[in-house]
Amino acid sequence: MNSPVEAISFYVFAAVTLGSAVGIVLSKNIVRAATCLLGTLGGVACLYFVLHANLLAAIQLIVYAGGTLILIVFGVMLTSKSPWAQFSPTRGQVAAAVVVAAMLAFSMCSLMLSADWSRPSGSLLESPKVAEVGKMLLTDYLVPFEVASVILLVVMIGAAYLARPEK
Amino acid sequence: MLDIGLNHYMVLSALVFALGLLCMVTKRNAIGILIGVELVLNAANINLVAFSRYQTGAGDGHIVAVFIILLAAAEAAIGIAIFMNFYNTLATIDVDRGDELRH
Numbered sequence: 408m409n410s411p412v413e414a415i416s417f418y419v420f421a422a423v424t425l426g427s428a429v430g431i432v433l434s435k436n437i438v439r440a441a442t443c444l445l446g447t448l449g450g451v452a453c454l455y456f457v458l459h460a461n462l463l464a465a466i467q468l469i470v471y472a473g474g475t476l477i478l479i480v481f482g483v484m485l486t487s488k489s490p491w492a493q494f495s496p497t498r499g500q501v502a503a504a505v506v507v508a509a510m511l512a513f514s515m516c517s518l519m520l521s522a523d524w525s526r527p528s529g530s531l532l533e534s535p536k537v538a539e540v541g542k543m544l545l546t547d548y549l550v551p552f553e554v555a556s557v558i559l560l561v562v563m564i565g566a567a568y569l570a571r572p573e574k
Numbered sequence: 575m576l577d578i579g580l581n582h583y584m585v586l587s588a589l590v591f592a593l594g595l596l597c598m599v600t601k602r603n604a605i606g607i608l609i610g611v612e613l614v615l616n617a618a619n620i621n622l623v624a625f626s627r628y629q630t631g632a633g634d635g636h637i638v639a640v641f642i643i644l645l646a647a648a649e650a651a652i653g654i655a656i657f658m659n660f661y662n663t664l665a666t667i668d669v670d671r672g673d674e675l676r677h
Binding site for chain 2: 421466470487525551
């Protein structure tokens with residue numbers, strides 16, 4: 408159905424994504440978690456390329472890896488006396504969290520795999536081109552687009568107000 | 575095995591979602607919780623794009639994913655501003671210490 412290159416790249420990038428996500432969960436140190444987040448975001452961006460979502464992959468790399476991640480790293484640097492400071496949850500909390508997350512993952516997988524989708528799993532469709540997505544953004548989705556710009560303005564003012572130095 | 579379909583992406587996104595949830599509940603560092611939220615939002619985005627490719631073939635999933643990325647960036651900006659205030663008040667970033675409404 409699809410080329411072996413696509414299959415191999417899916418497995419490679421899925422492994423990168425999942426491996427970095429496990430790294431985030433396991434790392435006690437917040438700087439390491441932020442570095443692992445770069446791997447997850449990059450892996451997801453590559454998966455978008457595999458899915459032929461080129462615009463989204465570029466936005467993911469620019470906004471997430473370029474913007475949000477830098478913001479998180481600045482947050483780490485500004486909010487700890489020592490970047491190596493760590494607080495760990497108790498063993499019981501970790502055990503309960505692992506049980507809940509495993510149950511959630513299992514039930515979501517079984518639910519989605521048993522659901523009756525309108526097309527079979529492997530049926531490939533023509534993916535929308537960047538120009539089509541751009542046109543939809545400025546026609547069908549114009550109101551959400553404008554609301555998003557207002558939200559960004561509100562967030563900019565709000566973040567600057569919240570983070571202002573004490574008088 | 576070599577025939578990648580919607581199922582593969584759904585399993586991947588379910589696993590990333592569960593790991594994000596695990597990160598959110600096990601980290602006591604506020605920034606760590608924010609990183610967990612980013613993982614959960616990425617899991618949702620993987621599903622949206624995969625459904626766009628394998629089920630609908632339209633660009634709607636991509637556009638919703640763009641808005642999710644935008645809101646994630648906004649949420650991170652506001653969240654970090656709040657955490658900086660939290661840190662200025664309590665001199666720690668441990669969320670377990672933030673158990674009072676007034677200081």
